[in-house]
Amino acid sequence: MTIKEFQQLISKQYEHRDRQRGTPGTFLWFIEEVGELATALAGSDQANKEEEFADVFAWLCTLANINDVDLETAIQKYRGGHLGYK
Numbered sequence: 001m002t003i004k005e006f007q008q009l010i011s012k013q014y015e016h017r018d019r020q021r022g023t024p025g026t027f028l029w030f031i032e033e034v035g036e037l038a039t040a041l042a043g044s045d046q047a048n049k050e051e052e053f054a055d056v057f058a059w060l061c062t063l064a065n066i067n068d069v070d071l072e073t074a075i076q077k078y079r080g081g082h083l084g085y086k
Contacts (some may be wrong), residue, residue: 030059
């Protein structure tokens, strides 16, 4: 599955509800998932780490969808040196 396909899957399943929640509320959900990932990274349960990475990515796609950002295009710009890694 490509990034674009995953973002489209998330859009199809959740975008209507996510747009109603809006960016601030959705961002809070994203941050909660990042916290769960941080907890998983501190442990040794590989399956939990994978689940939390997937959750964080899904919520990132949700934020991108409701803000009309194509993540695959954004990543291509990053890869092309248009954005800086710090």
